Amino acid sequence: MATMQDVARRAGVSAKTVSNVLNGYPYIKESTRARVMAAIDELGYQMNISARNLRAGRTGIIALAIPELSLPYFAQLSDAVIEAAATKGWTVVIEPTGGVRERELEVLSGARRHLVDGVIFSPLALGPDDADHLRVDFPLVLLGERIPHGPVDHVTMNNVEASRAATQHLLDLGRRRIAVIGAFPGEQMGTATVRLNGYLAALEAAGIERDDTLITSPGPWWHRTEGAQAMQRLLDADIRFDAVFGFNDTLALGALHVLLWSGRRVPEDVAVVGFDNIEETRFSMPPLTSVEPGRLQIARTAVDLLAERVGGTGPAGQREIYADFTLEVRESTVGRQRSPGGAEAVSPPLEADPTVTPLDAASGR
Amino acid sequence: MATMQDVARRAGVSAKTVSNVLNGYPYIKESTRARVMAAIDELGYQMNISARNLRAGRTGIIALAIPELSLPYFAQLSDAVIEAAATKGWTVVIEPTGGVRERELEVLSGARRHLVDGVIFSPLALGPDDADHLRVDFPLVLLGERIPHGPVDHVTMNNVEASRAATQHLLDLGRRRIAVIGAFPGEQMGTATVRLNGYLAALEAAGIERDDTLITSPGPWWHRTEGAQAMQRLLDADIRFDAVFGFNDTLALGALHVLLWSGRRVPEDVAVVGFDNIEETRFSMPPLTSVEPGRLQIARTAVDLLAERVGGTGPAGQREIYADFTLEVRESTVGRQRSPGGAEAVSPPLEADPTVTPLDAASGR
DNA sequence: GATACGATCTACATCGATGTAGAAAGCGCC
């Protein structure tokens, strides 16, 4: 494979001049630049990244450490991070930790310090007590709410506010007995805790008393099946409610399914809200109202913060940034909104959604 | 950061000796090795990957080019590839092409030739006519069925056989009118085509005549909603059928939903089969019988083949490898299988499944 | 005691791009 030397020889200049051309050094005659570019083309020259990295002390690669790609939220987040990183000329390696404590600590041990310029880390096993482990000697940006006020830059969303808004939406619709699916008493700090707080805050502001029979704790697993079971228990216990708030979409979808199964009408009898705005929410029947956590913004912000750290710019202290959430209101709370044309169909609407491209929707293979 | 020289000085040996220790060179006195290891520990030395790569001409990184991480199949495949690569000491960068032709061609242009040792490529936009583009000068392994007999190593599953087996399973249950969801007449070659072929082969072997009213073409998008719509059209048209074969799981799940909604019993009135064995199939109600395409095997095989090419071993000609599929039989075709204990529940069974870890199931965040 | 050989270690060049320092050429100006 051709090297910079080869190009230089062919263009009749020094290797450094080729380097200068490629790096946009200004003091180069147009004729020289043209000769160099021609030589590059003719030889099909491509720069050796390893050599450049060795010189520069940078690799142009960042790591994204997440629990698992199989979780839709993280898959979609990864897509967004890869895209954001690409605009900076960065490549991303994804490091699935499995949410295993040991492997999360390994991420922080810097085993890949030399491979990557920085790390974006979304812990699942580590908690507030592990904040000290975050004092590492490489650029690090933290995601999520497991470690609220650690010593590093942190991007998250305002879960409390988002959860409060989702609850408020239900209150605004006149619902007064709102069941919760997803509480997790065993948790020291995390998603379940903050989302419950938001829910309680909304109730309190509305002057509604907390009713613990409405708050179900399906455990740490937040699959459809747990949502379904929790809903079944509510129904079996004859608890009365007119709305359900699932702390993530899969819980909500599981609950939705059991509701319909049991003959309830959604949203007439029971309104349902989820959280995360995974793609499936648009395709459930009825489509599920959900909180969009600002995935894209989180991804971009995390990459930007990391870039500043890598570049040595940015303030001394750590930063906390909250992405903007939005509530995506769909039929599961407000019912069929008859459009002017008034098309009728059993399946959910098919309008193009900005985040749905043909590809996104392509075959499962 | 400490270099090999620093370690060498501290241990009182030459840099090369440190290198030899780290690379398992056999002729080293135990005492020397110990001193070196001690020095490494004391200095917290970590090897500079860029330098090693420059010397070795390898990077230890491979690229995985896929359409989108948001598609569950590819997310799960990526997880598997990352894991398989890790056992070889390789790191994976994922390159989402969006299924866009241009970006797929860019993958083959070798823009990252110097960053990665090889590429595993699952095309979506490219087809059989593009086979020539696959003649690249870096190690490449192809996945999927878009380009059946290209000039490079190829790992796929036997879609025809798998599809035939799924159909046969329905035939074995006594079903004779099997509706298909997922045909795609516009396709030159691809998943829809080969799976339809398998279906037709099974019918023919059973002496059942093809009935085109049973074969629906929901288009290139294979979401739940398309499955639901296709099923609705079948019902509206009063087509009679006793089984449904969805060419992927989301199509099947959408169809399943409409079936239940319309009052059909599954599987008593209609048996349903999907394809891909995505995690959700275990959590639908009833759980969905589906073809497991051998994801893990595909991932491992692809990495192995690539390793051979990178290492320069392996035969001259290209290889075609078909991963073993299995049919995961669940309630959507055979109904509730009463276990000896005979527990009864509305929700799907909760037995631990080897592929479901607590993490895999953890919160959506 | 000389030779051969294995075990153990080292010096040095090398991979390819780039930072540093400075050379060469052209131009304006006193």
Add this chain to the structure above:
DNA sequence: GGCGCTTTCTACATCGATGTAGATCGTATC
């Protein structure tokens, strides 16, 4: 004619690990 300045380009060392060639020291062999 000499000085200073800008533009354009080059030589060389350097980043850190490793392949190559070979030095050194024992020990076994005859």
